[in-house]
Amino acid sequence: MAILGSFATVRSQVPATPGFAAALAYVDVLLAPGSAGRARLAALAPGTSARLELGGGVFAMEQAYFSKPRAEGFFESHRRHIDVQVVVEGEEVMEVIDASRIAPAGPFQEERDFQAYPPATGTLVARFGPGDVAVYFPADVHQPGLRAGDAPVLVRKTVVKVPVA
Numbered sequence: 001m002a003i004l005g006s007f008a009t010v011r012s013q014v015p016a017t018p019g020f021a022a023a024l025a026y027v028d029v030l031l032a033p034g035s036a037g038r039a040r041l042a043a044l045a046p047g048t049s050a051r052l053e054l055g056g057g058v059f060a061m062e063q064a065y066f067s068k069p070r071a072e073g074f075f076e077s078h079r080r081h082i083d084v085q086v087v088v089e090g091e092e093v094m095e096v097i098d099a100s101r102i103a104p105a106g107p108f109q110e111e112r113d114f115q116a117y118p119p120a121t122g123t124l125v126a127r128f129g130p131g132d133v134a135v136y137f138p139a140d141v142h143q144p145g146l147r148a149g150d151a152p153v154l155v156r157k158t159v160v161k162v163p164v165a
Contacts, residue, residue: 019162066152075117090155095123
Protein backbone atom coordinates (compact mmCIF):
# COMPACT_ATOMS: atom_id res chain seq x y z
CA MET A 1 0.00 0.00 0.00
CA ALA A 2 1.02 3.61 -0.48
CA ILE A 3 3.38 5.36 1.90
CA LEU A 4 2.23 8.84 2.93
CA GLY A 5 3.82 11.41 5.21
CA SER A 6 6.58 13.92 5.70
CA PHE A 7 9.76 13.52 3.67
CA ALA A 8 11.64 12.33 6.76
CA THR A 9 9.01 9.69 7.54
CA VAL A 10 8.79 8.43 3.97
CA ARG A 11 12.59 8.35 3.64
CA SER A 12 12.75 5.96 6.61
CA GLN A 13 10.13 3.63 5.10
CA VAL A 14 10.98 3.18 1.42
CA PRO A 15 13.10 0.22 0.31
CA ALA A 16 16.87 0.77 0.20
CA THR A 17 17.25 0.36 -3.57
CA PRO A 18 19.41 2.36 -6.00
CA GLY A 19 16.25 3.80 -7.60
CA PHE A 20 14.87 5.10 -4.33
CA ALA A 21 18.31 6.37 -3.31
CA ALA A 22 18.45 8.49 -6.50
CA ALA A 23 14.89 9.73 -5.96
CA LEU A 24 15.49 10.68 -2.32
CA ALA A 25 18.78 12.47 -3.07
CA TYR A 26 17.01 14.56 -5.72
CA VAL A 27 14.07 15.36 -3.40
CA ASP A 28 16.48 16.33 -0.63
CA VAL A 29 18.01 18.98 -2.92
CA LEU A 30 14.63 20.10 -4.26
CA LEU A 31 13.28 20.74 -0.75
CA ALA A 32 16.36 22.70 0.36
CA PRO A 33 15.58 26.45 0.51
CA GLY A 34 17.74 28.38 -1.93
CA SER A 35 18.84 25.30 -3.91
CA ALA A 36 19.19 25.37 -7.69
CA GLY A 37 16.51 22.68 -7.91
CA ARG A 38 14.08 24.74 -5.88
CA ALA A 39 14.78 27.79 -8.08
CA ARG A 40 14.25 25.70 -11.22
CA LEU A 41 10.86 24.51 -9.95
CA ALA A 42 9.88 28.05 -8.87
CA ALA A 43 10.61 29.29 -12.41
CA LEU A 44 8.12 26.90 -14.04
CA ALA A 45 5.09 28.71 -15.45
CA PRO A 46 1.71 27.42 -14.20
CA GLY A 47 0.42 24.69 -16.47
CA THR A 48 3.87 23.48 -17.48
CA SER A 49 6.19 20.65 -16.55
CA ALA A 50 9.80 19.65 -17.15
CA ARG A 51 11.40 16.21 -17.20
CA LEU A 52 14.74 15.60 -15.47
CA GLU A 53 16.71 12.38 -15.96
CA LEU A 54 18.19 11.21 -12.65
CA GLY A 55 19.98 8.08 -13.92
CA GLY A 56 19.32 4.37 -13.72
CA GLY A 57 15.91 4.74 -15.34
CA VAL A 58 14.75 7.16 -12.62
CA PHE A 59 13.34 10.48 -13.79
CA ALA A 60 11.41 13.39 -12.33
CA MET A 61 8.51 15.41 -13.72
CA GLU A 62 8.64 18.86 -12.15
CA GLN A 63 5.22 20.50 -12.38
CA ALA A 64 3.40 23.76 -11.69
CA TYR A 65 -0.42 23.74 -11.86
CA PHE A 66 -3.57 24.91 -10.15
CA SER A 67 -5.36 22.34 -8.01
CA LYS A 68 -8.67 21.22 -9.49
CA PRO A 69 -12.11 20.14 -8.28
CA ARG A 70 -12.56 16.40 -7.77
CA ALA A 71 -14.94 16.20 -10.74
CA GLU A 72 -12.05 17.24 -13.03
CA GLY A 73 -9.59 14.72 -11.58
CA PHE A 74 -8.91 11.17 -12.67
CA PHE A 75 -7.63 7.98 -11.10
CA GLU A 76 -4.52 6.34 -12.51
CA SER A 77 -1.93 3.66 -11.86
CA HIS A 78 1.34 2.54 -13.42
CA ARG A 79 2.89 -0.89 -13.99
CA ARG A 80 6.53 -0.07 -14.72
CA HIS A 81 7.10 2.82 -12.30
CA ILE A 82 6.53 3.74 -8.68
CA ASP A 83 5.46 7.37 -8.17
CA VAL A 84 7.16 9.46 -5.50
CA GLN A 85 4.97 12.58 -5.43
CA VAL A 86 6.34 15.54 -3.47
CA VAL A 87 4.52 18.83 -2.87
CA VAL A 88 7.07 21.66 -2.65
CA GLU A 89 4.72 24.67 -2.62
CA GLY A 90 0.95 24.94 -2.26
CA GLU A 91 -1.53 22.39 -1.03
CA GLU A 92 -3.52 19.60 -2.64
CA VAL A 93 -5.61 16.57 -1.83
CA MET A 94 -4.78 13.12 -3.17
CA GLU A 95 -6.93 10.01 -3.06
CA VAL A 96 -5.83 6.39 -3.27
CA ILE A 97 -7.56 3.02 -3.48
CA ASP A 98 -6.19 -0.52 -3.89
CA ALA A 99 -6.37 -1.73 -7.50
CA SER A 100 -8.21 -4.87 -6.36
CA ARG A 101 -11.19 -2.65 -5.42
CA ILE A 102 -11.69 -0.88 -8.76
CA ALA A 103 -11.91 -1.97 -12.40
CA PRO A 104 -9.81 -0.22 -15.07
CA ALA A 105 -11.45 2.11 -17.57
CA GLY A 106 -10.10 1.11 -20.95
CA PRO A 107 -6.88 -0.58 -21.98
CA PHE A 108 -3.47 -0.04 -20.40
CA GLN A 109 -1.44 2.53 -22.34
CA GLU A 110 1.92 0.79 -22.57
CA GLU A 111 3.87 3.71 -24.08
CA ARG A 112 2.75 6.05 -21.27
CA ASP A 113 2.81 3.41 -18.49
CA PHE A 114 -0.71 4.60 -17.69
CA GLN A 115 -3.95 2.93 -16.67
CA ALA A 116 -7.07 5.06 -16.24
CA TYR A 117 -9.90 4.28 -13.82
CA PRO A 118 -13.42 5.63 -13.30
CA PRO A 119 -14.36 7.79 -10.30
CA ALA A 120 -14.17 5.79 -7.08
CA THR A 121 -15.74 5.77 -3.66
CA GLY A 122 -14.24 4.37 -0.47
CA THR A 123 -10.86 5.98 -1.13
CA LEU A 124 -8.26 7.09 1.37
CA VAL A 125 -8.19 10.90 1.19
CA ALA A 126 -5.15 12.87 2.37
CA ARG A 127 -4.17 16.55 2.34
CA PHE A 128 -0.61 17.39 1.29
CA GLY A 129 1.36 20.58 1.92
CA PRO A 130 4.99 21.60 1.42
CA GLY A 131 7.36 18.73 2.19
CA ASP A 132 4.66 16.05 2.20
CA VAL A 133 5.26 12.93 0.11
CA ALA A 134 3.18 10.09 -1.32
CA VAL A 135 4.74 6.91 -2.70
CA TYR A 136 2.36 5.03 -4.99
CA PHE A 137 3.19 1.47 -5.99
CA PRO A 138 1.57 -0.34 -8.98
CA ALA A 139 -1.35 -1.55 -6.82
CA ASP A 140 -2.13 2.02 -5.68
CA VAL A 141 -4.73 3.65 -7.90
CA HIS A 142 -4.33 7.35 -7.15
CA GLN A 143 -5.88 10.70 -7.98
CA PRO A 144 -3.60 13.67 -7.23
CA GLY A 145 -3.91 17.41 -7.83
CA LEU A 146 -7.25 18.03 -6.14
CA ARG A 147 -8.33 21.21 -4.38
CA ALA A 148 -8.02 21.20 -0.61
CA GLY A 149 -10.60 24.02 -0.35
CA ASP A 150 -13.08 25.86 -2.54
CA ALA A 151 -10.54 27.85 -4.55
CA PRO A 152 -7.70 26.59 -6.75
CA VAL A 153 -4.19 26.89 -5.36
CA LEU A 154 -0.93 27.03 -7.31
CA VAL A 155 0.95 23.80 -6.60
CA ARG A 156 4.61 23.23 -7.38
CA LYS A 157 5.59 19.62 -7.07
CA THR A 158 7.63 16.83 -8.51
CA VAL A 159 6.72 13.28 -9.39
CA VAL A 160 9.75 11.02 -9.39
CA LYS A 161 9.32 7.83 -11.41
CA VAL A 162 11.27 4.92 -9.92
CA PRO A 163 11.38 1.74 -12.03
CA VAL A 164 9.73 -1.30 -10.48
CA ALA A 165 12.47 -3.78 -9.58
